[in-house]
Amino acid sequence: MTSIVKSIIASFQAFPIDPFLLAVLAILIPGVIIFLIMAVNALIAVYFERKVSAFMQDRLGPMEVGLFGFKGGKKFWGGIGQTFADAIKLLSKEDIIPQDADKFLMIMAPFIIFTGAFLTFVGLPMSDSLVISNFNIGIFYIIAMSSVGVIGIILAGWSSNNKWSLYGAMRAAAQMISYEIPIALSLILVVLVSGHLDIHGIVQWQADNRWFILHSPFASLGFVIYFISVVAETNRTPFDIPEAESELVAGWMTEYSGFRWALFFLSEYANMLIVAFVASIVFLGGWLSPFQLIDLPFIDIFPESWLVLDGTVFGIFWLFIKAVILIFCMMWFRWTFPRLRVDQLMYVCWKIFIPFALANVILVSIWELIF
Amino acid sequence: MSEYFIEIVNGVKTFLTGMKMTLQHYNNKEELVATLQYPHEKWPIPERNIGFENSEYNLIRSRLHVDIDDCIGCLQCEKVCPVDCIKIDTIKPPKGTDVDFGITSLDTQKKMLVTRFTIDMAECMYCNLCAYPCPEECIYMVGGPNEHKHEIDYEFSQYKRDGLIYEFADPTEDQLAEVGGESYVESRQSQKQKLEDGSNLEGVVEEEKKAVVVEDSKGSVKKEEDTGLTLAIFNDVGDKPARGIAKKAFQAAKRANMNFDAMADYVNGAINDSGKSSPEMTAAINVIRNFKDESVTINTPVKVSAESSSETPEFLEMASTNFDIKILNGIEDKMSRGIAKKAFTSAKRENLDANGKIDFIKKTLNEADKMTDEIDSLISTFAVSDVPPAVVAPEKEVEVEAEAELFDIKLLNDIDNKMARGSAKKVYMAGKRGNKSSSIVLTQIREVLNKAEMMNDDIDGLLKGIG
Ligand code: SF4
Ligand code: SF4
Numbered sequence: 001m002t003s004i005v006k007s008i009i010a011s012f013q014a015f016p017i018d019p020f021l022l023a024v025l026a027i028l029i030p031g032v033i034i035f036l037i038m039a040v041n042a043l044i045a046v047y048f049e050r051k052v053s054a055f056m057q058d059r060l061g062p063m064e065v066g067l068f069g070f071k072g073g074k075k076f077w078g079g080i081g082q083t084f085a086d087a088i089k090l091l092s093k094e095d096i097i098p099q100d101a102d103k104f105l106m107i108m109a110p111f112i113i114f115t116g117a118f119l120t121f122v123g124l125p126m127s128d129s130l131v132i133s134n135f136n137i138g139i140f141y142i143i144a145m146s147s148v149g150v151i152g153i154i155l156a157g158w159s160s161n162n163k164w165s166l167y168g169a170m171r172a173a174a175q176m177i178s179y180e181i182p183i184a185l186s187l188i189l190v191v192l193v194s195g196h197l198d199i200h201g202i203v204q205w206q207a208d209n210r211w212f213i214l215h216s217p218f219a220s221l222g223f224v225i226y227f228i229s230v231v232a233e234t235n236r237t238p239f240d241i242p243e244a245e246s247e248l249v250a251g252w253m254t255e256y257s258g259f260r261w262a263l264f265f266l267s268e269y270a271n272m273l274i275v276a277f278v279a280s281i282v283f284l285g286g287w288l289s290p291f292q293l294i295d296l297p298f299i300d301i302f303p304e305s306w307l308v309l310d311g312t313v314f315g316i317f318w319l320f321i322k323a324v325i326l327i328f329c330m331m332w333f334r335w336t337f338p339r340l341r342v343d344q345l346m347y348v349c350w351k352i353f354i355p356f357a358l359a360n361v362i363l364v365s366i367w368e369l370i371f
Numbered sequence: 372m373s374e375y376f377i378e379i380v381n382g383v384k385t386f387l388t389g390m391k392m393t394l395q396h397y398n399n400k401e402e403l404v405a406t407l408q409y410p411h412e413k414w415p416i417p418e419r420n421i422g423f424e425n426s427e428y429n430l431i432r433s434r435l436h437v438d439i440d441d442c443i444g445c446l447q448c449e450k451v452c453p454v455d456c457i458k459i460d461t462i463k464p465p466k467g468t469d470v471d472f473g474i475t476s477l478d479t480q481k482k483m484l485v486t487r488f489t490i491d492m493a494e495c496m497y498c499n500l501c502a503y504p505c506p507e508e509c510i511y512m513v514g515g516p517n518e519h520k521h522e523i524d525y526e527f528s529q530y531k532r533d534g535l536i537y538e539f540a541d542p543t544e545d546q547l548a549e550v551g552g553e554s555y556v557e558s559r560q561s562q563k564q565k566l567e568d569g570s571n572l573e574g575v576v577e578e579e580k581k582a583v584v585v586e587d588s589k590g591s592v593k594k595e596e597d598t599g600l601t602l603a604i605f606n607d608v609g610d611k612p613a614r615g616i617a618k619k620a621f622q623a624a625k626r627a628n629m630n631f632d633a634m635a636d637y638v639n640g641a642i643n644d645s646g647k648s649s650p651e652m653t654a655a656i657n658v659i660r661n662f663k664d665e666s667v668t669i670n671t672p673v674k675v676s677a678e679s680s681s682e683t684p685e686f687l688e689m690a691s692t693n694f695d696i697k698i699l700n701g702i703e704d705k706m707s708r709g710i711a712k713k714a715f716t717s718a719k720r721e722n723l724d725a726n727g728k729i730d731f732i733k734k735t736l737n738e739a740d741k742m743t744d745e746i747d748s749l750i751s752t753f754a755v756s757d758v759p760p761a762v763v764a765p766e767k768e769v770e771v772e773a774e775a776e777l778f779d780i781k782l783l784n785d786i787d788n789k790m791a792r793g794s795a796k797k798v799y800m801a802g803k804r805g806n807k808s809s810s811i812v813l814t815q816i817r818e819v820l821n822k823a824e825m826m827n828d829d830i831d832g833l834l835k836g837i838g
Pocket of ligand 2: 391435441442443444445446447448449459505506507508509510
């Protein structure tokens, strides 16, 4: 199983190159790629979110800023340049650190959060053999890395020396740690069934059998639990109590501005993309074409892979389509439901999701034994 | 335990209901979106019904607009405005001239030219009171019931307050020349120039200032005169009106750049005209004459013209200012007068000097077959090389001064007899309109009163006192 890092090293082997320099290149090139993915994702996702929210609330959203003279149509492409303008504005803003804040921690916090999101991408495949580095414990690595962010959040809240920030950070920590459990319990199902921690192995199992969400009713339930839990994990409405505007100003981000705030923002949307990727890889067949699911009568006439549009390049397409649909659902949640109270949030997690997820693990195991 | 499951089921149900609801809104965006893209799309302002028919009372509160082509300059709107934010100036053509201003859309003959129609919308309180009395229905709030006349405009915010001053009248120079509004053209131009200079102001530039000083010391005769000879010479004169007349005449003569001799003659003439000569006055006039004698070595205007007749630019300039459009009023034939005046204004616009103007006027008249010996001799008099400007000026200045000199009508209030007072005032008004001087008006009043046999010693004394 190849990976991007491996192919970089392989392609530079032909030149007489210092091994140290080679290592630097092998780190730098994937790093830039990941950063680009995160940045572009944030730009597009913010625009997408603003438009989706606007339409759900009978508004129009951004409609004024065009891009390179292109000033889109009436509805969806109306303000296509808005997020670029916002990004430029954000980067040129004054960077304020409160006088009584713990300066070192305050500067560190956004980078820790960003690092958590950044590192997750290392083990996350974009398509068949299109992964920065291929772990044999990929799914475990992703779960572990996506929890790094909570340290940064607590640091940010604590160092700001602001009661809203600290409240926000406490809530975030409680929430994120709680929801790790149902997430892990749902992901364990696929490991249980396929026998792989390695992401390529999981997708291969789905290619050989069927999408994991269709494996059994319990697997479907596992998907629902996973999906709702990751919405909470990414602190999105209706689970956005850590930054509840009406209660906590902006939660743990209250004292941040300019570039540091932009890093939070970038990580938030990167996390959305990550969880959507993981959900599609683990439950929805990853980069597999949905046409494989349908048993077309004339399927034998054409070479199979040609008809179902499979392969590395189409894999990217399918994975992104699935992720985008899931992201749309997350936005859909956000603009539909009111925010939960803290106790309701904990109730949902500890009294509903965890018992169901635990039961799920047992039931899926039994299902595997029987069938 | 069953409660727990019921709660979960309920939760899922409401969850789905909510999702369905927002999805419906998302899918129905074409119909449901309520946003109005404000600067691109606008709501009309609703017309308000105050209990009257909108067709009768064009009531809407938006921006005022004036269809200036329909305005007859009746000043009704200016008078009625409670906050005085409308200012109107009009020019009537002088008596005897026959200018057609056209008719309004309500078939009223217009009788004057509206030269200024300013509305300060920053002051306006949108009471609509100005719209009601207008006989021509040409001042109104835009939009609403007046939509067919002018489209709605309820957004005219400005960065500076003076941007809210709307000027509706903008007469062309030709129009103004027709009604004899040359002084208006000039004041308008100088105002424009001032504004332009003001907006180009970038603090004081040292070098330029110096250059101006050098120029001044080189050749400006006027400057020396200013320092040498002042109005103070008349301060010895005891008679107040006489002093006033003398001072005015002196100023006028100075403006015309006369030499001291001509100046003395001119002042003397003015004094004699009004019958106010006195020993002190004669002394003062002599001071002017003597002043010339003392300063004869310095550049006097006479000397300038003698030494360097036409090449001195200053001299030419002088001449060109003296060749005034009013001179053309001496042309008898109405048509040729109009043509000559038009030619004069366009020549002026091209900054031609006096000779150039004269040539241009002659040429235009020739082309129109309107040239007569009379006109030729009239305008040729002013050609620079023929006559020194000093001779030209007095005639013109006398006229101007006489115009300004007309006494106050209130003085006539002292006439006891009501009838006599009325007739006197009538004559006065006629005289004022005709730009007559005080003495002429007074003699006319006398004539009229004598004819009506209303003259008595009291009135005679009063009139003498005025004159
Ligand atoms: S609307 Fe009223 S305040 Fe405004 S200009 Fe007319 S009369 Fe004056
Ligand atoms: S009332 Fe009408 S016609 Fe009279 S001055 Fe005003 S706008 Fe002109």
